[in-house]
Amino acid sequence: DAGVIQSPRHEVTEMGQEVTLRCKPISGHNSLFWYRQTMMRGLELLIYFNNNVPIDDSGMPEDRFSAKMPNASFSTLKIQPSEPRDSAVYFCASSLGGIGNEKLFFGSGTQLSVL
């Protein structure tokens, strides 16, 4: 398996533009997580899906952020409109189960810069 695959690796956009980040979890994994990493706040959980269903989106900063998981092999995180403070590295991660005590496999991340 190629692991968790994220695209794009880097995204540079202007304030106000829509940004879509993509993730393909490891085949057979039932749980998918979106994290945001910044120097100030570290790794923050944005949203968690289990069996394609959003279980907890309390970490999503505001209505400008939305996430979907239309099937077991694909998820998107969308920011509309984007703002400079959204600049961060966004990681997608998957795990076999969903009970919080299993190894997380992270993707390579998307480095987002909003100018």
Next chain:
Amino acid sequence: GENVEQHPSTLSVQEGDSAVIKCTYSDSASNYFPWYKQELGKRPQLIIDIRSNVGEKKDQRIAVTLNKTAKHFSLHITETQPEDSAVYFCAAGGSNYKLTFGKGTLLTVNP
């Protein structure tokens, strides 16, 4: 919710010395404590984990200890090597799906 504090934020050691990173957590229901290593520009990767029914776990030069009474756990790296240089994150979880991460420790091993 869970709160994880990690210290120190930066640590510099000489090659061959030991390094210790400490974390405390707040939720007594947490029972799973992993450590992730993130090299510059790379993804976090699990290096070792411990569950609440165990007090210590070793894997070659890496060991983790857990004190559930005091709610703290530590990562110990012996005989450090330059390739150990990275950011290390502790985390706590297990009572639900969430893993709460510490802020990370930048470890620099000087040749």
